[in-house]
Amino acid sequence: MSTPRKAVVARDLTRRFGDFTAVDAISFEVAQGEVFGFLGANGAGKTTAIRMLTGLLGPTSGSAEVAGHDVGREPELVKRAIGYMSQRFSLYEDLTVRENITLFAGIYGLSDLEIRRRTEDLLERLQLGPQAGSLVRSLPLGWRQKLAFSVALVHGPAVVFLDEPTGGVDPITRRQFWEMIYQAAAEGTTVFVTTHYMDEAEYCDRLSIMVDGRIAAIGTPAEVKREFDAESIEDAFVQLVRPEATP
Amino acid sequence: MRELLGFMTKEFHHILRDRRTLAILLLLPVAQVLLFGFAVRTDIREIRLAVVDPSPDTATIDLQSRFQGTDLFHLVRHETHTAGLQDLFQRRLIDMALVFPVDFGASLDRAGGADLLVITDTTDPNTGSARQTYARNVIDRWTRERGQASGSVRIVPQVRMDFNPTLESVNLFVPGLIAVLLTVVSALMSAITLSREKETGTLEVLLVSPLRPWQIISGKVLPYLALGFLNVVSVLVAARVVFGVPIRGSIVLLLAECLLFIVTSLALGVLMAAVTGSQRTAMIGAIMGLMMPTVLLSGMIFPVSSMPGWLQVVSHGVPGKWFLLISRGIMLKGVGIEYLWRETAILAGMTLVFLGAALRAFSPRLD
Numbered sequence: 156m157s158t159p160r161k162a163v164v165a166r167d168l169t170r171r172f173g174d175f176t177a178v179d180a181i182s183f184e185v186a187q188g189e190v191f192g193f194l195g196a197n198g199a200g201k202t203t204a205i206r207m208l209t210g211l212l213g214p215t216s217g218s219a220e221v222a223g224h225d226v227g228r229e230p231e232l233v234k235r236a237i238g239y240m241s242q243r244f245s246l247y248e249d250l251t252v253r254e255n256i257t258l259f260a261g262i263y264g265l266s267d268l269e270i271r272r273r274t275e276d277l278l279e280r281l282q283l284g285p286q287a288g289s290l291v292r293s294l295p296l297g298w299r300q301k302l303a304f305s306v307a308l309v310h311g312p313a314v315v316f317l318d319e320p321t322g323g324v325d326p327i328t329r330r331q332f333w334e335m336i337y338q339a340a341a342e343g344t345t346v347f348v349t350t351h352y353m354d355e356a357e358y359c360d361r362l363s364i365m366v367d368g369r370i371a372a373i374g375t376p377a378e379v380k381r382e383f384d385a386e387s388i389e390d391a392f393v394q395l396v397r398p399e400a401t402p
Numbered sequence: 403m404r405e406l407l408g409f410m411t412k413e414f415h416h417i418l419r420d421r422r423t424l425a426i427l428l429l430l431p432v433a434q435v436l437l438f439g440f441a442v443r444t445d446i447r448e449i450r451l452a453v454v455d456p457s458p459d460t461a462t463i464d465l466q467s468r469f470q471g472t473d474l475f476h477l478v479r480h481e482t483h484t485a486g487l488q489d490l491f492q493r494r495l496i497d498m499a500l501v502f503p504v505d506f507g508a509s510l511d512r513a514g515g516a517d518l519l520v521i522t523d524t525t526d527p528n529t530g531s532a533r534q535t536y537a538r539n540v541i542d543r544w545t546r547e548r549g550q551a552s553g554s555v556r557i558v559p560q561v562r563m564d565f566n567p568t569l570e571s572v573n574l575f576v577p578g579l580i581a582v583l584l585t586v587v588s589a590l591m592s593a594i595t596l597s598r599e600k601e602t603g604t605l606e607v608l609l610v611s612p613l614r615p616w617q618i619i620s621g622k623v624l625p626y627l628a629l630g631f632l633n634v635v636s637v638l639v640a641a642r643v644v645f646g647v648p649i650r651g652s653i654v655l656l657l658a659e660c661l662l663f664i665v666t667s668l669a670l671g672v673l674m675a676a677v678t679g680s681q682r683t684a685m686i687g688a689i690m691g692l693m694m695p696t697v698l699l700s701g702m703i704f705p706v707s708s709m710p711g712w713l714q715v716v717s718h719g720v721p722g723k724w725f726l727l728i729s730r731g732i733m734l735k736g737v738g739i740e741y742l743w744r745e746t747a748i749l750a751g752m753t754l755v756f757l758g759a760a761l762r763a764f765s766p767r768l769d
Contacts, residue, residue, distance in 0.1 A: 254415060
């Protein structure tokens, strides 16, 4: 349905809290279907930026468009077009797998028929059919995270925001998780992901590194590495975040 | 609307799945009524009486037998002088002493009249003054009948206790109990359930979703409206069946006022969840900040009129106080909305303010 427009566009997006500028006039674009890594040290302003892009926080100045809608003026349209998986676990542990799926599909206004269809589809993809009636609490962490990701996609959003989705997950599950991310991107969903794992950053189509509220580097992993003459994204990240640490 | 219904279903799942909490929420109210009804009695049952009668004559014996003739007074001691009374009071063997002067009967017909000393244990002032009143009634009636017999006419004030003639404490407690229970079930539970979503991070996901803040809040708390209403009904039924507590006014009006108070409490709970960071602080806040004032300042236990002036002013801010005036009015006095519209308007006004503040506090921006 979409022409090759941009999934996310930020123009001088700024947020101040009193005297403190958490996000300082950042500008960037994310193309449709791209896996975009959003990196930065703790306190660099990543979370504030994501909150503005998801409509949880209004910008102090500047603007941003997500899925073609202005986050400041049309937050409700933005909300319908995005999926969100928070840093903390975003499902209800005392509901069953099926209840969680039904709940979130319902919140996004899908019809009963559609909810049923997508629930079966999702259970099959995750091979969670036998566990459909179990409480989410009883699933291993890796499964829960994969389920949370699938639930964030259940309404077919144009852009999905993942805030450190793989924290505390074992390497094999992380790999499976990234396969799911690629699959979603291949199906046209733009994936906007933050992470602290630098090997994951290498998996992204493009990435940005935030330092002190500004975007200090942006580009494909190869471009970023070339720019900083670094062997890995981790090297580039350390150079940017702690310049005094490198001779 | 469909979204909201689905969301509300989820809250019912939460409530029904947590069996232990649900059992407490359903049984607590009935248990409380029974506890208050049986254990906490402030109505006067038995008054143990000591009589000091140094010179018995027909008059003193007649008056004593009057006291004995009531259900309430039990003559437990006969003394000849007052020296032993202090000790009897201190050992809690008597509640009241009746001290006749020497030649009581003879002085009765004299111009100045006779003296009679009634000493009451007022360790508990309310009970003490109630006992005093009972004793006064017995004495007054006796004097009056004697007066009629001897032909002289005297005007004797009569005391009548209205609306709760037997001073049944359970009648007085049930309306207060409803206020406290609704504060617990509605305010505490809505504070807990919302701050839990805040704590686990699911609230963030909900705020990012197309659900509006008012939908999130109502979806969370409306199930507790149903639960609170169920509690009101069970308390009223238990109070009626076990203790025969009356509902003299309109039951429909009473239930409607209860609904209003439930909404007030829910809004306060939401507000509490909004200003606190964790389930634990929300819980402590709801108990200390909402339940304690309801117990202490609503007039449920301590009459507002006997509080110091500044505290009476403070008590105006406690919604439970207004609810208590309303529910006691309907249940005990049998009055209708024409006498209670002012209290109802105040309660409704408070509710609107709390609702507005709660909605504001939860508006899409997470802090």
